[in-house]
Amino acid sequence: MSAPGPPLGLLAELTHRCPLACPYCSNPLELARASRELDPDTWLRALDEAAALGVLQIHLSGGEPVARRDLEAITARARAHGIYTNLITSGVLLDAARVRTLAEAGLEHVQLSIQDADPATADRIGGHAGGHAAKRAAAEHIRAAGLPLTVNAVLHRRNLDNLPAIIDEAAAMGAARLEVAHTQYHGWALANRAALMPTRAQVDFADRAVAAARERWAGRMAIDYVTPDYHASRPKACMGGWGRRFITVAPDGTVLPCHAAAELPGTTGERLTDKPLAAIWAHGADFERFRGTAWMPEPCRSCERREVDFGGCRCQAFALTGDPAATDPVCELSPHHDRVAALAEAPDAPPPFTPRRPGNHPASANQPEEET
Numbered sequence: 396m397s398a399p400g401p402p403l404g405l406l407a408e409l410t411h412r413c414p415l416a417c418p419y420c421s422n423p424l425e426l427a428r429a430s431r432e433l434d435p436d437t438w439l440r441a442l443d444e445a446a447a448l449g450v451l452q453i454h455l456s457g458g459e460p461v462a463r464r465d466l467e468a469i470t471a472r473a474r475a476h477g478i479y480t481n482l483i484t485s486g487v488l489l490d491a492a493r494v495r496t497l498a499e500a501g502l503e504h505v506q507l508s509i510q511d512a513d514p515a516t517a518d519r520i521g522g523h524a525g526g527h528a529a530k531r532a533a534a535e536h537i538r539a540a541g542l543p544l545t546v547n548a549v550l551h552r553r554n555l556d557n558l559p560a561i562i563d564e565a566a567a568m569g570a571a572r573l574e575v576a577h578t579q580y581h582g583w584a585l586a587n588r589a590a591l592m593p594t595r596a597q598v599d600f601a602d603r604a605v606a607a608a609r610e611r612w613a614g615r616m617a618i619d620y621v622t623p624d625y626h627a628s629r630p631k632a633c634m635g636g637w638g639r640r641f642i643t644v645a646p647d648g649t650v651l652p653c654h655a656a657a658e659l660p661g662t663t664g665e666r667l668t669d670k671p672l673a674a675i676w677a678h679g680a681d682f683e684r685f686r687g688t689a690w691m692p693e694p695c696r697s698c699e700r701r702e703v704d705f706g707g708c709r710c711q712a713f714a715l716t717g718d719p720a721a722t723d724p725v726c727e728l729s730p731h732h733d734r735v736a737a738l739a740e741a742p743d744a745p746p747p748f749t750p751r752r753p754g755n756h757p758a759s760a761n762q763p764e765e766e767t
């Protein structure tokens with residue numbers, strides 16, 4: 396296959412360390428230890444390589460990227476290369492001084508997550524006492540520093556009924572944009588799927604709440620809405636198509652076509668400590684594996700939407716069929732679509748979720764939800 400154009404964005408997962416324990420996290424169940432994280436100089440070199448490759452945006456993510464003391468240096472290097480810098484954070488480690496040093500380093504945008512509008516519920520979902528109050532304070536610091544703020548809320552069974560209040564909370568925080576996204580079932584979210592799956596009535600309620608809020612906040616706060624895959628009949632073009640627009644670097648330097656690809660069987664996991672970023676992007680086995688349309692099975696191969704949704708999500712196909720090369724079963728043309736429909740039937744009494752913590756593996760230890 397001929398070399399692709401440059402990636403639009405790079406997702407830099409700087410660390411898997413995080414003070415929160417959200418059950419819907421897309422990080423892998425085996426979280427990378429701090430001792431396996433890339434050192435600061437290697438991240439700076441990665442940014443030099445990303446700039447040479449033509450990357451236009453960097454999303455500084457984790458885990459909680461603010462846990463890295465070199466976040467300012469990484470931000471400044473990206474900015475020096477003219478790369479747009481976006482921080483994706485829980486906000487609980489962001490005091491006024493840290494926001495100021497990040498802004499001085501050239502940070503251009505902050506995406507702040509919230510778990511709910513009600514502090515007690517939010518802290519229970521995030522597994523962090525006082526977390527929501529810290530987020531409200533972080534939002535103030537972000538606005539005071541003159542940084543544009545997007546608030547992000549992941550929706551699931553435990554918070555969907557509060558969606559109108561979540562929307563109002565984002566507006567009160569001063570967000571110019573709100574992203575409300577139904578849970579995508581990868582990593583910890585997949586392990587907690589039965590606990591998080593919304594009812595059909597909740598999904599319908601969310602659709603109406605977003606439509607009403609878009610009218611109410613028109614011209615003041617933009618609202619992006621990511622609809623739930625399991626209640627759909629056509630999949631999304633996950634990552635904008637595999638190996639087409641995005642490149643992910645995991646905390647240990649593994650370079651991947653998507654943040655969840657490490658869990659796919661057959662992933663080679665080349666690292667930027669072993670090979671130039673440009674070589675991995677252009678010809679790495681993991682990137683070439685599902686790039687384009689030649690790998691597709693039927694019904695995708697002869698479908699008119701094959702270059703619209705690129706066969707959907709490879710990680711979802713694996714999670715639902717055991718085969719990462721299968722048509723995403725969210726598609727109603729997939730022979731496995733009935734599995735999705737069955738899983739979208741939320742149980743009357745959902746089980747407790749397992750908080751995301753190192754070693755708290757849902758398959759081996761279904762720890763009770765923690766009081767906060």
Ligand code: SF4
Pocket residue numbers: 629630694695696698699700701702704705706707722723726727728729
């Ligand atoms: Fe998309 Fe494949 Fe379904 Fe066609 S058959 S709509 S390409 S997932």
Ligand code: FES
Pocket residue numbers: 581633634653654655656707708709710711
């Ligand atoms: Fe990996 Fe969709 S999350 S391809």
